[in-house]
Amino acid sequence: MKLYMHPISQHSRRVLMLCHELKLEPECHVVAVDKGEHKSDAFLAMNPAGQVPVLVDGDVVLAESHAIMKYIVDKAGKGELYPADPVARRRVDAWLDWTHASLNPPIQTLAIQTLFMGDNADASVVSDCHSRAAAALEGLERGLGSGEAIGRETTLADFAIGSTLGLFEMVGGSLERFPKVTAWLETIKARPSYQATVPQMG
Ligand SMILES: N[C@@H](CCC(=O)N[C@@H](CS)C(=O)NCC(=O)O)C(=O)O
Incomplete structure (x- = not known):
């Protein structure tokens, strides 16, 4: 799993907290938000809204922190x-x-x-x-x-x-x-x- 994120992004942080709780270690890619990388064509192809975080898991590309968390927890089978x-x-x-x-x-x-x-x-x-x-x-x-x-x-x-x-x-x-x-x-x-x-x- 790859997570496109930024260290001071609260939306990235909630996904990282969940991963830590589940002992998952996604490959983290810091998106250079200060340089506008989140508005680049390559990033917008993953998330048209141009925001972090974005999760890439094989063929699955998912934006929106809450959708990402739900995906991760359902996949991990951690129903609680x-x-x-x-x-x-x-x-x-x-x-x-x-x-x-x-x-x-x-x-x-x-x-x-x-x-x-x-x-x-x-x-x-x-x-x-x-x-x-x-x-x-x-x-x-x-x-x-x-x-x-x-x-x-x-x-x-x-x-x-x-x-x-x-x-x-x-x-x-x-x-x-x-x-x-x-x-x-x-x-x-x-x-x-x-x-x-x-x-x-x-
Ligand atoms: N609803 C989105 C919000 C994401 C969001 O606001 N990300 C911020 C960083 S915390 C961002 O990428 N801001 C850059 C921008 O909007 O241009 C989510 O839950 O993932």
């Missing part, structure tokens, strides 16, 4: 991380969708502003990102411990949310107002798969 039971699986899907739709967008924009915009960072955009992230985190705080899929058995949703919140903290986001989220994230941070995939800057 993405349960076969339809209702349990849909609960995991719900948190994965929520991560993409609600949690990730403000945090990704915040990361771009903080890590790459330098003096051109827009304070009002940064402030808006913190507000939108906080609104999403209120939902996660309520979800934890409410009998939802998250915070009980470890599933793909933990790797998705954990990698996004890892980035959030890295760019100055605070979880102070969210004690359940903080406690849950500590359990994710304690996992060897989290520690082995800490983003490398520079």
Whole structure:
């Protein structure tokens, strides 16, 4: 298996966390995002959206971190991380969708502003990102411990949310107002798969 990725990409990280948990060692190819390699013809042929990660497994070429994780876990037969039971699986899907739709967008924009915009960072955009992230985190705080899929058995949703919140903290986001989220994230941070995939800057 080849994984086209970038070390500071949270979407690459969640796939790497899963691989580490399953003791899989994909051949990692770092895509030179800073040089625009992800928009090259060769890369766009693998992922027309021009984003990492992309998985290549024989004839299978797959984009989108959540689709990649589901493929890997189904192939490995590790059902507990993405349960076969339809209702349990849909609960995991719900948190994965929520991560993409609600949690990730403000945090990704915040990361771009903080890590790459330098003096051109827009304070009002940064402030808006913190507000939108906080609104999403209120939902996660309520979800934890409410009998939802998250915070009980470890599933793909933990790797998705954990990698996004890892980035959030890295760019100055605070979880102070969210004690359940903080406690849950500590359990994710304690996992060897989290520690082995800490983003490398520079
Ligand atoms: N929904 C996609 C998002 C992937 C994504 O946003 N990748 C970022 C790095 S974390 C990227 O490649 N950004 C470059 C770009 O969009 O031009 C996934 O889950 O894989």
